[in-house]
Amino acid sequence: MTETVFIPPHGNRRRDRRGFVVPLLVFPFAIYNLVTFTAFGGQPSGWGNGLFVIPMVSGTPWAVTAGDFLLVVSLFCLFFEVLKSTRTGSSSILEHMLSMVLFVAFLIEFLLIGAASSSVFFLLMVMALIDVVAGFSVSITSASRDVTMD
Known part of the structure; x- marks a missing residue:
């Protein structure tokens, strides 16, 4: 009795050549903490400081704060994280697990550290939660399309 084992040629093997990429929302997390503890002296109210003013057609100026700017950057990170x-x-x-760890870090810091008690940090934490939920949902949907059951 003999057994035959088929080994596919090297060229047909799918390989993930992109490698590991850290969760992109770690950058807004780090920026928030660095700026809050160095530039704002541990006070989250500094995120309300205006960065610049854009005159609008309506005549009312639009004042963009530091917190607004960080949230816009974070939304771009969230978009690319969902694509990833x-x-x-x-x-x-591993990337999904690290996204979950990042969300837990956001949650713990929000609950325990006074400098994180701001709307900006809360919205960053919500983005991390959306990243975790969307990441798992998109991955499961993508993987289920690769599997066929007859």
Whole structure:
């Protein structure tokens, strides 16, 4: 009795060449903490400081604060993070786990550290939660399309 084992050629093997990428929302998390503890002296009220004013057609000026600017940058990070979750490589599980760890870090800091008690930090934490939920949902949907059951 003999067994035959088929080994596919090297060229047909799918490989995740992109490798591991850290969760992108770690950058707004780090920026918030660095700026709050260095430039604002641990006071979250500094995120309300105006950065610049844009005159609008209506005649009312639009004042953009430091917090607004950080939130816009974070939304772009969230967008690319959701796009990144469509990959089904070997590193995607690790990336989802690190996104969950980042959300837990946001939550713990929000609850325990006074400098994180601001609307800006809360919205960053909500973005991290959306990243975790959307990442798992998109990954499961993408992976289920690769599997067929008859």
